[in-house]
Amino acid sequence: MKPIRVGLLGLGVVGGGTLAILERNREEIARRAGREIIVTRAAVRPVDLERARNRVAGRVELCTDPAEVVNAPDVDIVAELMGGIEPARTLVLQAIAQGKHVVTANKALLATQGNEIFSTAHDKGVMVGFEAAVAGGIPIIKALREGLTANRIEWIAGIINGTSNFILTSMRDKGESFESALKQAQALGYAEADPTFDIEGIDAAHKLTLMAAIAFGIPMQFDRAYTEGISRLTAQDIRYAQEFGYRIKLLGMTRRTAQGIELRVHPTLIPEKRLIANVDGVMNAVLVKGDAVGATLYYGAGAGAEPTGSAVVADLVDITRMATADPGHRVPHLAFQPDQMHDDRVLPVSEIETSYYLRMRALDRPGVLAEITRILADLGISIEAMLQREPEAGEDRVDVIMLTHRTVEKYIDQAIARIESLDSLSGSVVRIRLESLEAR
Ligand code: NDP
Numbered sequence: 001m002k003p004i005r006v007g008l009l010g011l012g013v014v015g016g017g018t019l020a021i022l023e024r025n026r027e028e029i030a031r032r033a034g035r036e037i038i039v040t041r042a043a044v045r046p047v048d049l050e051r052a053r054n055r056v057a058g059r060v061e062l063c064t065d066p067a068e069v070v071n072a073p074d075v076d077i078v079a080e081l082m083g084g085i086e087p088a089r090t091l092v093l094q095a096i097a098q099g100k101h102v103v104t105a106n107k108a109l110l111a112t113q114g115n116e117i118f119s120t121a122h123d124k125g126v127m128v129g130f131e132a133a134v135a136g137g138i139p140i141i142k143a144l145r146e147g148l149t150a151n152r153i154e155w156i157a158g159i160i161n162g163t164s165n166f167i168l169t170s171m172r173d174k175g176e177s178f179e180s181a182l183k184q185a186q187a188l189g190y191a192e193a194d195p196t197f198d199i200e201g202i203d204a205a206h207k208l209t210l211m212a213a214i215a216f217g218i219p220m221q222f223d224r225a226y227t228e229g230i231s232r233l234t235a236q237d238i239r240y241a242q243e244f245g246y247r248i249k250l251l252g253m254t255r256r257t258a259q260g261i262e263l264r265v266h267p268t269l270i271p272e273k274r275l276i277a278n279v280d281g282v283m284n285a286v287l288v289k290g291d292a293v294g295a296t297l298y299y300g301a302g303a304g305a306e307p308t309g310s311a312v313v314a315d316l317v318d319i320t321r322m323a324t325a326d327p328g329h330r331v332p333h334l335a336f337q338p339d340q341m342h343d344d345r346v347l348p349v350s351e352i353e354t355s356y357y358l359r360m361r362a363l364d365r366p367g368v369l370a371e372i373t374r375i376l377a378d379l380g381i382s383i384e385a386m387l388q389r390e391p392e393a394g395e396d397r398v399d400v401i402m403l404t405h406r407t408v409e410k411y412i413d414q415a416i417a418r419i420e421s422l423d424s425l426s427g428s429v430v431r432i433r434l435e436s437l438e439a440r
């Protein structure tokens with residue numbers, strides 16, 4: 001059988017990793033796919049042309065116009081590994097229009113333009129593989145779309161941004177500063193072109209949006225995701241969390257409730273006894289709760305050249321195997337048949353339900369704690385644990401930290417507003433959400 005021919009758009013971290021794997025494991029991959037998979041063309045920036053020439057040594061035709069790769073007759077699958085929305089969107093749609101299959105690692109593109117891309121691909125009968133777009137090398141899309149297909153998925157919780165997890169771990173274990181840890185993550189090829197996507201939870205929200213679509217059979221609704229990053233986390237809160245037996249992680253959480261779908265990314269206290277709380281560095285983990293299987297956990301490198309290339313190649317092999325199958329008999333892009341998608345409501349963050357860590361600075365005098373607990377009790381919020389520090393010498397104020405039981409976010413909003421208006425309080429109340437992640 002003739003080899004299947006791949007055109008790479010972008011030969012950076014992921015493009016380079018993909019090419020390296022395809023070349024190194026060429027025979028093994030052909031034995032699995034049933035045909036050889038070869039890269040025939042790649043588009044790079046003019047400034048990178050010389051370096052790329054040295055890298056591919058005549059084996060791959062190089063150019064600086066990605067549309068040339070998309071339109072080339074010797075390209076069967078277009079692998080979009082450039083990133084960004086445009087021109088990636090236009091190029092992907094051009095490839096689909098020509099009946100070419102697409103593989104992409106671009107979660108920003110799919111989370112924001114995926115509804116259009118998948119519906120166009122469905123109409124044209126072509127496949128769009130995106131395993132690499134979520135959790136790097138972990139085959140989580142395959143697991144959700146196929147392995148767990150018997151289940152009604154109840155919730156997914158994931159550490160799905162390698163860069164922010166790397167930063168949090170370096171700060172906690174090595175005492176690194178935020179800035180220096182970020183620089184290292186960038187040097188290792190983990191960070192997005194714009195690292196605020198990593199730090200502010202946007203990248204994790206892109207990935208969560210994709211997982212929620214596949215898990216619940218809903219369209220991609222990135223604009224309704226609640227997103228809060230790690231840039232305002234303090235070492236003090238990380239320490240207090242540890243005193244209570246928790247780790248703070250940037251967690252993506254999506255849950256099906258009677259009221260609608262929760263879709264949120266934020267720093268979260270997780271009991272340190274949970275496996276997922278011990279996922280460190282660039283590693284990612286995704287915990288999926290299905291009604292039949294219970295909780296399942298997927299763990300692996302969340303970023304980097306070859307871990308991500310591994311996921312790109314897995315899609316290339318899948319497409320190679322399925323290319324001749326009738327499109328109606330392939331696994332649907334988003335797990336559910338396109339006419340079976342539901343438009344369930346994504347809840348505003350004020351309607352989500354979770355537990356909370358609250359830290360406040362209060363006057364060390366009788367009655368203050370009673371005032372605070374009265375406010376919480378009036379709103380039906382019960383306290384699970386509390387810690388009050390001794391005042392430092394010469395200080396009349398102390399840190400008070402409370403962990404609450406589960407409540408609806410709007411009640412915590414009201415409680416914080418009332419607590420902050422007390423004369424006995426100074427500054428604002430720090431609120432970090434807490435998930436016990438019990439697989440009940
Ligand atoms: P890189 O910046 O390392 O590689 C992308 C390459 O594509 C760069 O060399 C870039 O050049 C080039 N490029 C961009 N636009 C064009 C264009 N119009 N014509 C020619 N070349 C172009 O990024 P990554 O490999 O890290 O990421 C690629 C994609 O994979 C992104 O969507 C990212 O989100 C995703 N991803 C990345 C992971 C990782 O670990 N790095 C993991 C999972 C997904 P220039 O730099 O000059 O723009």
Ligand code: HSE
Nearest residue numbers: 161162163190192303
């Ligand atoms: N910047 C992303 C991360 C790359 O750090 O997780 C993998 O998607």
